[in-house]
Amino acid sequence: MAVLLLMPSRDTSDLAAALARLEPGLDVRVWPKVGDAAAIEVAVCWSHPPGSLLDLPRLRAILSYGAGVDHLLGDPRLPEGVPIARFVDPGLARDMAEYVLTAVLAHRRGIPRYLEQQRTRTWDPHPYRPAGTALVLGLGRMGLAAARLLAAVGLEVRGWSRTPHEHEGLTCFTSEDGLAQGLAGADHVICLLPLTPATEGMLGRSLLARMAPGSQLVNAGRGRHLDEQALLEALDAGRPAAAWLDVFADEPLPGDHPFWTHPAITITPHVASLTDPAAVAAQVVECLHRVRSGELPGNLVDPVQGY
Amino acid sequence: MAVLLLMPSRDTSDLAAALARLEPGLDVRVWPKVGDAAAIEVAVCWSHPPGSLLDLPRLRAILSYGAGVDHLLGDPRLPEGVPIARFVDPGLARDMAEYVLTAVLAHRRGIPRYLEQQRTRTWDPHPYRPAGTALVLGLGRMGLAAARLLAAVGLEVRGWSRTPHEHEGLTCFTSEDGLAQGLAGADHVICLLPLTPATEGMLGRSLLARMAPGSQLVNAGRGRHLDEQALLEALDAGRPAAAWLDVFADEPLPGDHPFWTHPAITITPHVASLTDPAAVAAQVVECLHRVRSGELPGNLVDPVQGY
Numbered sequence: 001m002a003v004l005l006l007m008p009s010r011d012t013s014d015l016a017a018a019l020a021r022l023e024p025g026l027d028v029r030v031w032p033k034v035g036d037a038a039a040i041e042v043a044v045c046w047s048h049p050p051g052s053l054l055d056l057p058r059l060r061a062i063l064s065y066g067a068g069v070d071h072l073l074g075d076p077r078l079p080e081g082v083p084i085a086r087f088v089d090p091g092l093a094r095d096m097a098e099y100v101l102t103a104v105l106a107h108r109r110g111i112p113r114y115l116e117q118q119r120t121r122t123w124d125p126h127p128y129r130p131a132g133t134a135l136v137l138g139l140g141r142m143g144l145a146a147a148r149l150l151a152a153v154g155l156e157v158r159g160w161s162r163t164p165h166e167h168e169g170l171t172c173f174t175s176e177d178g179l180a181q182g183l184a185g186a187d188h189v190i191c192l193l194p195l196t197p198a199t200e201g202m203l204g205r206s207l208l209a210r211m212a213p214g215s216q217l218v219n220a221g222r223g224r225h226l227d228e229q230a231l232l233e234a235l236d237a238g239r240p241a242a243a244w245l246d247v248f249a250d251e252p253l254p255g256d257h258p259f260w261t262h263p264a265i266t267i268t269p270h271v272a273s274l275t276d277p278a279a280v281a282a283q284v285v286e287c288l289h290r291v292r293s294g295e296l297p298g299n300l301v302d303p304v305q306g307y
Numbered sequence: 308m309a310v311l312l313l314m315p316s317r318d319t320s321d322l323a324a325a326l327a328r329l330e331p332g333l334d335v336r337v338w339p340k341v342g343d344a345a346a347i348e349v350a351v352c353w354s355h356p357p358g359s360l361l362d363l364p365r366l367r368a369i370l371s372y373g374a375g376v377d378h379l380l381g382d383p384r385l386p387e388g389v390p391i392a393r394f395v396d397p398g399l400a401r402d403m404a405e406y407v408l409t410a411v412l413a414h415r416r417g418i419p420r421y422l423e424q425q426r427t428r429t430w431d432p433h434p435y436r437p438a439g440t441a442l443v444l445g446l447g448r449m450g451l452a453a454a455r456l457l458a459a460v461g462l463e464v465r466g467w468s469r470t471p472h473e474h475e476g477l478t479c480f481t482s483e484d485g486l487a488q489g490l491a492g493a494d495h496v497i498c499l500l501p502l503t504p505a506t507e508g509m510l511g512r513s514l515l516a517r518m519a520p521g522s523q524l525v526n527a528g529r530g531r532h533l534d535e536q537a538l539l540e541a542l543d544a545g546r547p548a549a550a551w552l553d554v555f556a557d558e559p560l561p562g563d564h565p566f567w568t569h570p571a572i573t574i575t576p577h578v579a580s581l582t583d584p585a586a587v588a589a590q591v592v593e594c595l596h597r598v599r600s601g602e603l604p605g606n607l608v609d610p611v612q613g614y
Contacts, residue, residue, distance in 0.1 A: 095435070098460070102416045105409040109578075115422050118574045121567045123559035125576040128402070152459055153405070252430035260428045267425045269432040271416075 001292075002027035002039040003284060004056065007046040007065055015044070015065075018281035023288075042288055044280065051077040060291040061085060063284060066275055067092055067142060069301050070195035070222060078303075085287065085297040086307075089279045093145035096192065099220060099272035100146040101153065103244040104134065104188050107216040112242075112266050129214070131155050132187030137202070138221065139165045139172065140307065142273070143192040150188075158182045162198065183210045188218060189240070195222035196306030203227060208234035215240040220272040223248040228259070235264045246272040308599075309334035309346040310591060311363065314353040314372055322351070322372075325588035330595075349595055351587065358384040367598040368392060370591060373582050374399055374449060376608050377502035377529060385610075392594065392604040393614075396586045400452035403499065406579035407453040407525060408460065410551040411441065411495050414523040419549075419573050436521070438462050439494030444509070445528065446472045446479065447614065449580070450499040457495075465489045469505065490517040495525060496547070502529035503613030510534060515541035522547040527579040530555040535566070542571045553579040 003019065003026060005012040012030050019028050029035055031052070040056045046065035053062060054077055062079075064072055064086040072084055106112065108129040117124055131154045136147045139161040147170050151157045158171045160182045165172045173182040183189065189211055193199045203219060204227040211217065217240045219226050231243055244266045245259065251270055259265050287297040301307060310326065310333060312319040319337050326335050336342055338359070347363045353372035360369060361384055369386075371379055371393040379391055413419065415436040424431055438461045443454045446468040454477050458464045465478045467489045472479045480489040490496065496518055500506045510526060511534040518524065524547045526533050538550055551573045552566065558577055566572050594604040608614060 094461070098412065098438075099416065101460070102409075102412040102418065105405065105412060106418060109406065109409050109575075111409065111413060111418065111575075112422060114575045114578075115419060115573065117576070118567060121562045123576045125578045127581060128578065131405075149460065153408070153456065154401070255428045260425060266422065268416075268418075268421045269424070269430045271421075271432045271435065274434060 001041050002029055002035070003288065004029050004031060004034060004040045004043045006031040006043050006048045006052065008032075008049065009047050010065070014277035015280055018278045019284060022281050023285050026285075026288075041291060042284060044284055045072055047071045048075070050075040053077075053079050053082070061287050061297045063087065063280075063287060063297070064301075065280060067140075067273070068195060068222060069307060070224075073301075073303055073306055083296050084301040084303065085283075085299045086301050087275060087280055087283060088141065088299045089276065089283075091276055091279060092273050093141045096142045096220060096273035097145040097149040099246065099268075100136075100190055100192070100218060101149050103218045103220075103266075104150060104155070104190075104216070105153075106266070107188070107242055107244065108132075116263075129187070133158065133185060134188040134190060135160060135182045135186040137161075137189065137191045138193035138199075139167070140192070140194065142220075143190075146190060146192060155188075158186065179207070180210065183207065183212075185212050186215060187212060188216045190218040191221040191225050193221045193225060194307035195224055198306070200224050201227050203231070205230045205234070209237075209239065211240045213239055213241065217243040218245075219243070220246045223251065232258060232262070235262065242266070244268075246270055308348050309336055309342070310595065311336050311338055311341060311347045311350045313338040313350050313355045313359065315339075315356065316354050317372070321584035322587055325585045326591060329588050330592050333592075333595075348598060349591060351591055352379055354378045355382065357382040360384075360386050360389070368594050368604045370394065370587075370594060370604070371608075372587060374580070375502060375529060376614060377531075380608075380610055380613055390603050391608040391610065392590075392606045393608050394582060394587055394590060395448065395606045396583065396590075398583055398586060399580050400448045403449045403527060403580040404452040404456040406527060406553065406575075407443075407497055407499075408456050410525045410527075410573075411457060411462070411497075411523070412460075413573070414495070414549055414551065415439075423570075436494070440465065440492060441495040441497060442467060442489045442493040444468075444496065444498045445500035445506075446474070447499070447501065449527075450497075453497060453499060462495075465493065486514070487517065490514065490519075492519050493522060494519060495523045497525040498528040498532050500528045500532060501614035502531055505613070507531050508534050510538070512537045512541070516544075516546065518547045520546055520548065524550040525552075526550070527553045530558065539565060539569070542569065549573070551575075553577055 042061045044063045062084045133156040134150050135158045136143045139159045147157045160173045164174045242264045246268045349368045351370045369391045376393045440463040442465045443450045446466045454464045467480045471481045549571045553575045
């Protein structure tokens with residue numbers, strides 16, 4: 001009985017070491033060296049080759065290495081009936097919230113502008129933006145953590161989600177009408193949605209056109225939430241005034257992409273929230289124990305909802 | 308009876324307009340157009356020419372336009388017996404705290420490095436620094452607000468001040484021994500001291516040498532707290548790893564200053580906390596009413612302590 005690490009684009013050594021510490025003797029295999037495929041009970045996946053999970057006849061659980069599962073559900077040839085679980089970790093949500101706060105404060109304080117001024121040895125003070133209103137799109141663990149942290153430092157925070165939510169201290173919206181209300185006058189629009197067919201391209205012409213003058217778009221969801229061409233046109237029109245992006249349709253962002261040199265765009269290389277291999281290892285071990293005793297894994301994903 | 312705005316380096320129009328709104332008919336004069344000097348009861352000062360306050364024979368209060376009063380007390384020819392008050396405003400402390408938080412998060416998240424990578428179209432993710440320990444030097448209104456905000460976002464916060472302080476949730480140090488304890492292992496050292504003869508140059512060789520590897524110095528106090536040459540040498544030695552500076556011995560920072568191009572230094576042009584003219588106007592009017600009824604102004608400065 002074994003665990004397969006199926007993450008072609010990632011270094012698996014930290015995760016393998018953490019598993020060895022937690023469960024000495026556990027049979028851990030690293031794709032493509034699968035060995036006896038019938039021994040694999042649990043597969044830990046990140047951007048696996050589509051169809052590759054079909055080769056595991058006794059697979060009992062599929063675990064995502066990250067919070068998002070779009071990389072899993074995008075595979076049209078998933079094994080039927082095998083439960084899919086995502087990685088849930090308070091540290092992941094806390095780090096995401098801090099990334100969002102960093103982006104929001106940097107915009108309010110004009111940090112990208114001052115760093116550019118430093119390059120040209122220019123001393124040009126300008127007023128900072130007052131604490132305003134943030135709209136968080138997506139109220140899962142990540143979105144909620146970000147909303148709470150922004151509220152804690154004095155922003156007025158709104159949230160929007162596909163399903164209705166209620167959270168103390170947070171004005172929650174749902175539906176298309178609610179989105180319009182949430183966007184009205186928001187100084188920061190922060191995308192922390194799951195990527196599903198319903199949310200793909202949601203940061204498009206219609207939404208961007210309703211952003212306030214001077215506002216900031218923060219995308220720390222997935223690159224495909226954003227219509228990149230629409231963003232370029234919207235920035236030219238001044239709504240939003242700036243975009244702070246951690247995720248892109250193509251990663252790494254291609255060298256000739258117009259985002260790199262756009263004066264209103266700040267780029268970070270998908271670092272908002274980094275999975276802690278030790279925390280993943282603990283969930284893998286817990287999942288193993290559960291499936292071996294006939295239980296379902298925790299943090300199950302609904303493939304129809306997409307999260 | 309009149310108020311004099313004695314701020315040669317600053318535009319006084321917003322403050323004059325705010326005073327006119329608050330106290331219509333108030334006689335407001337802008338230096339150097341003093342008119343009848345014997346009519347001046349209150350002078351609002353920022354970097355006044357030394358000795359210029361001696362020309363006001365019936366002056367009853369001197370107000371600082373900012374929180375710091377080093378620009379006032381540095382004048383060896385102040386009129387004797389005229390009380391000096393500083394500007395105190397919750398907004399000023401809140402804005403300072405946010406500036407400090409921005410600097411701390413930007414360091415933890417490597418924002419200056421990512422903006423430099425963006426210039427060279429480089430996609431190079433690196434781990435962020437975990438929430439660590441901050442030492443706030445100076446526990447006046449600014450320092451305390453910064454300490455509380457940093458604690459609210461999860462840092463372990465220590466404070467150091469010349470006089471002993473006690474604050475819940477904050478490990479407070481005083482004296483030279485306490486400074487050594489506060490510096491030990493601190494990831495961020497944040498200067499929000501008043502500038503006095505006792506604190507001038509305090510960010511010098513001895514203190515910098517005790518900063519932790521990987522740590523960040525934030526100076527939002529005054530430029531003369533920092534020994535600039537000592538900082539350059541300390542950065543070369545790797546302690547601290549980075550400095551985030553808002554204030555400088557010479558402002559604007561001269562174009563040929565080595566700080567501009569140092570890869571470990573981030574420069575903002577004295578914008579951490581900007582005085583709100585409307586809030587100053589309210590304190591000027593209150594001060595006028597007090598001195599006219601024979602009271603002392605609020606927020607008095609002790610010229611011996613220097614704050």
